[in-house]
Amino acid sequence: MDSTRAEFDIVFGGGGTAACVAAGRLAAANPTLRILILEAGEHTKDEESHVQPGRYFGHLSPTSTTLDFHVGKPSKSLAGRSLVIPSGRCIGGGSSVNFTMYTRASASDYDDWETQYHNPGWGSKDLLPLLRKTETYQVHPNLPTHGYSGPLKVSWGGYVTNIADQFLQVAAATDTDRKYTEDTNNFYECNRYGKWPKWIDGETGKRSDPAHYYIYNQEANENLVIWTGQRVKRVLFEGERAVGLEYVADVVHRPDADQTPHQVYAACLVVLCGGAFGSPAILERSGIGAADLLAKHDVPLKVNLPGVGESFQGKLVFVATSASDEADTFDSLIRGDIAETTKQYDMWTEGKGLLAANGMDAGIKIRPIGDEDFEDLGPDFEKRWNEYFVNAPDKPVIWFGPSSFLLGDHTTAPVRKYFSMAYVNEYPVSMGSVHISSGEDPHASSDFNPAFLNHPADLATLRWGYKKTREIARRMKYFRGEHLPIHPKFTADSEAICKKDSRGPVALDAPRLRYTEEDDRVIDDFHRQFIQTSWHSLGTCAMKPREEGGVVDPRLNVYGTTNLKLSIAPANVGANTYSSALTVGEKAAVLIAEDLGLQLGEVAVLETSKRTLSSVDDLVPVPTKDLDDFAGLEGIEGLNITNTKPPMITVM
Template structure:
């Protein structure tokens, strides 16, 4: 890690935030022009060769109490969540979310990016423009990759080092239970930006050759340490605000040292100049905060925290979006292969895994426990069961975009849930998340100077009954798959809805083994549905897929940046991270963060006159 004294007075480009997109921008530009002086300022710690970041199965450690690699944002209490607050952990380390996430490889639908170009009026951001950049990012190690996948990019995509015995059974059970979606090969690529409604094994951002996580710093930043001395990254830094000259041109940033990582560092605010460009890349929570502390945002928000308004831009911090997730655990057979011991940081299990790797070359730590899944879109009979609340959404948003799924449904070979409520044993978890939730939220600062102050955060989760109906259907359907799995041994009642003990929906919780495939599906009464809705409101959680709070769209429609990523009303200032996403994507957002970084690098290189071959 660079020390505080190694921050020069000025650079050509200053990047505020060292997450996925910021590191892509820095790495690509530094590789293209060795003379370009680039500085990344990151609030969290470095990640170089740290097992918690490099070894895939250790990722739950980042969500443990006391973790210093994520920052947790807590929302206002919400009536839609039964009066509770939502908590959203965000990556706070070099590499951001891509260095702490689940490593689940999922790409958006082509129409998502096409919407960015047409609906939200951003030329150059359609799927035809972004697919070459998606290919540029990756080396696709999964057999059968099609023309949308890359073959020589820095980040590797594979089926992981090992697979547990939930992967094939899930696909086989689901295909038997749902024959209408079974008429395709056992494995088919559902991340070609088009294919949906296929049960399949799920790829991961894991290098199959080394068994390590594929993140940006280890592939685009750290390898340049010797060859690109003009690329500096400094960790443990809080960016307070952007500095400007009298003509409203960004000149640099003001920053302080994060006392969590620099307890003896200077307390005063310092500045660093960016002579060519300042790029904000602090994520959907951090980027709007930097803009607001710089005087860019809604007048009411800025006046409330004592910040003088520089630019009236009311879209800053608005349009918050996330996927809404239910993690639904089930008891697993004693003989099942699960990751429970490793994921709950059992040192004995971790030591045994390391020993096994040294003896056999098979690494149990090179896995993320995401086994298989489907991007699900309803047929007419299923659509009817989602009710009139969702029908309106279907008619206005989905019907003319046949590549858009409604839900992701999948299986994890581990307990994902509150382990304090259930005994230690083996579990598996069904996961369902809404691909395009209706509700929107916001993120705003509550203090004009204190970067560490809590935010005014409203997530919007389940404020629309359409979102509730989709999730509760997902619970019912995934439950039918779960109870037919060979290793199913019942349900932990504490982590399921509080059904009336006499109802048919409650009887399953007492099962001790799987049911036959031809067993009738569970019937839910109106009272059961109310219990299920209450369960969804009490347990729905983030998918760590926040975007939209500095949306790329016309200013008059609430936009914050234009299609060249320029912040409206000022010069020399861009935003490049997931916050610029104007509409949601049907995927885990890592691949979208990567392509935003790639596109930003192309844009900046063009503007600086840097020439290099881009795309494959």
């Protein structure tokens, strides 16, 4: 590859979720636009480990080459442990390796981005059309907050386990304060139990990721180029203007690769999409970051931005129980049982079975309601509740639900069936940091402080999650005792002591377990010793005012530079980050197109009369008509009507 003076119009540093969406949208609308994606990882096109959703376990192996593993500093809050947090390193990034959970943020999350962090155009009313634009929602027709013509499919997957059904039955019988819903992700409410959708095509059983449905489906467009196995070192500048990227060969797949730096140039724009770990490192090696940190690593200061690498946020806990033989679980598949793998592969070719699923089929975004909930949360959570949650009724405190497998070490666990209960603190108070450890070596490990559990409110929410999920799990008919290595070690005289073996569940009306103050301390110690990541990292290049620690403005421009954009969230969302990353990618495409005067969006023209047109989903391509036909349609979300000849309605 001779890239001595390779030049494109737009160069993306990183090929993850947001990059695939933005680059794909821009390339589709402007086929003469020269776009390059530089990605450290490798291609994922049609690779079974990526397109089969149920294979996500394999990416978590310590020997995985589709993830980067970031080792945190030892922490007293984590009982002296060093937390390891992975991030995607392949085309599609996390979207190509994640659990395919379809979990959207709440409307108030995006409204916070707009009002609290001063980002006009990033509120829920602005982003909902973009959320809808990404998806074809196969679960249920005609729901107003979902989309039905986007490139990514959303379904129940190819198999829903009986563990999920039993979880919902027990929840309905024991938690009468909260009801069932057909739409657990309707954007405006929480505290409802329900089945859980997935980013899986319900017809083919394949993973829905932007690599395949925004990028690989455009291979005929030779102006969209991808270079894999190339790790971005720094941004190239001429004065304040970003003009390109310097990169070296990645060493994961090519350990002996020549490390001579190469340069690639961008005539119009450089866009960094390295995620919560990669983007701050690239900025800091480029001289953009805190002045004292850059001086420590002998990096010449270009822009003093102390917010770079700060405000790291992430969140997850699983506890495991033994399950009866009647339970549907992934355990044989995870252990590599040949007969089970063969059986499931044959089913997957028809879009069915465990390989077309993820084993996480039900759940709830939950917040406290009554005295019992607030008693379990305790005084450590009271201030957080009053300041953050009480006036945002769509914000859950945690998410929890069953997982039809042992998320743990199968090599040391008895060979049998398991199910786990996952509970996730959706908005941790604790925030960490990610910085470079070398100003020159792009392969060097991060100086990473996750800061998990540094605030007592975070322990309180997890303690509540443990108690809530345990009460449901021990009433489920498939329950056969608690997997003690992944449970608190209560004292022998505690009413809450865990039991390894059980012939069956307790009765639905059995009394609720009571926990002493000492029991609560044991639960807290358990979380310090066992808490792991949910792989939902964000915040390290926040979109907020510069004087408040911001790194980019509302148009994603890096402060103190020109022609350099970066996409990252200013604050946490009560959800998996995949949906928000897709939305940020869609928004980035809109902003880039506006800045560069490019066309964006699919052209669609009115087919029915304006009296029946109520949303963008009523539009289909037909021969153009006069501009008068579009009168009165300006108020429809997601439409841009242009006064051109011929006139166009563009779906934005």
